[in-house]
Amino acid sequence: SRQVVNEQLSSIIKNYKSPFPCNNYIPQIDISKPESKNQLVKACEEFGFFKVVNHGPLDPFGYGNKKIGPNGDVGWVEYILLSTNSDFNYQKFASILGLNPKDIRDAVNDYVLAMKKMACEILEMLAEGLKIHPKNVFSKLLMDEKSDSLFRLNHYPPCPDEFQEYNGRNLIGFGEHTDPQIISLLRSNNTCGLQISLVDGHWISVPPDQNSFFINVGDSLQVMTNGRFKSVKHRVLANSVKSRLSMIYFGGPPLSEKIAPLASLLIKGDEDSLYKEFTWFEYKNSAYKSRLADNRLVLFEKL
Numbered sequence: 359s360r361q362v363v364n365e366q367l368s369s370i371i372k373n374y375k376s377p378f379p380c381n382n383y384i385p386q387i388d389i390s391k392p393e394s395k396n397q398l399v400k401a402c403e404e405f406g407f408f409k410v411v412n413h414g415p416l417d418p419f420g421y422g423n424k425k426i427g428p429n430g431d432v433g434w435v436e437y438i439l440l441s442t443n444s445d446f447n448y449q450k451f452a453s454i455l456g457l458n459p460k461d462i463r464d465a466v467n468d469y470v471l472a473m474k475k476m477a478c479e480i481l482e483m484l485a486e487g488l489k490i491h492p493k494n495v496f497s498k499l500l501m502d503e504k505s506d507s508l509f510r511l512n513h514y515p516p517c518p519d520e521f522q523e524y525n526g527r528n529l530i531g532f533g534e535h536t537d538p539q540i541i542s543l544l545r546s547n548n549t550c551g552l553q554i555s556l557v558d559g560h561w562i563s564v565p566p567d568q569n570s571f572f573i574n575v576g577d578s579l580q581v582m583t584n585g586r587f588k589s590v591k592h593r594v595l596a597n598s599v600k601s602r603l604s605m606i607y608f609g610g611p612p613l614s615e616k617i618a619p620l621a622s623l624l625i626k627g628d629e630d631s632l633y634k635e636f637t638w639f640e641y642k643n644s645a646y647k648s649r650l651a652d653n654r655l656v657l658f659e660k661l
């Protein structure tokens with residue numbers, strides 16, 4: 359009968375022993391780490407077999423909706439994130455923006471070029487203000503053809519009151535965070551929502567102004583100035599009636615760039631440095647393992 363067959367089957371399954379016992383000795387290699395080269399060689403010598411983790415080069419680009427980053431953060435937002443790199447090729451662009459992206463790509467390129475120019479001017483004024491020579495210490499990182507800069511378009515649809523009430527507090531459009539790069543240039547329409555956090559922990563609303571740019575210091579500039587400039591925590595609240603649009607240019611260094619406090623800002627030399635040196639690649643890697651609200655610099659602070 360069917361029942362007997364079932365019982366026999368389940369007893370076979372229960373007693374089945376795999377001829378390939380699983381164990382924890384399969385070498386697992388994190389190829390995002392520098393020491394992985396030696397581990398790869400060892401695994402090939404010992405087993406000729408290994409499992410690779412953290413292989414995905416960071417690729418957060420494209421259209422996104424509610425999800426922010428890879429680690430469970432959500433917001434009342436949809437966005438398009440693009441690399442400004444020249445090797446972010448036509449095909450990639452087309453896969454994000456449709457089959458005939460030439461017009462929009464040209465428009466984005468023009469905009470990004472203008473943003474880069476303005477960011478560099480501001481960074482050079484800052485360097486001069488800090489009496490740092492040469493004045494292009496910061497701006498040269500954005501000018502580098504390998505500069506890892508980004509362009510982000512955010513759309514915050516109006517969020518109806520019944521959702522707003524949820525939780526008894528305002529719904530978050532984009533949760534609090536600091537920007538990892540050197541400098542960010544933001545432009546928005548006339549809808550409010552952006553807030554910055556003061557040192558005492560209070561949030562203040564930034565009145566929108568569609569004819570101006572808002573600039574913020576990123577984590578890398580905080581490190582390069584040894585904490586003199588502050589990477590400001592900011593967030594966006596959802597608006598119940600109007601939709602908010604913003605576009606942000608994030609000016610970042612090349613991946614291989616070593617980020618550390620500038621020697622000319624350290625009076626007693628290395629002793630004064632608040633941060634350990636790291637490459638932008640290392641920083642980005644750890645940033646993409648963090649949650650949006652995390653303090654990503656603590657890992658690189660000197661004890």
Ligand code: GA4
Pocket residue numbers: 418426427428429431439508510535536537538539608645646648649650
């Ligand atoms: C914040 C600033 C930029 O929008 C961004 C964000 C990035 C993402 O959305 O993919 C991050 C976030 C931002 C910081 C921590 C990581 C990475 C989401 C996230 C949880 C594009 C960036 O460079 O860092």
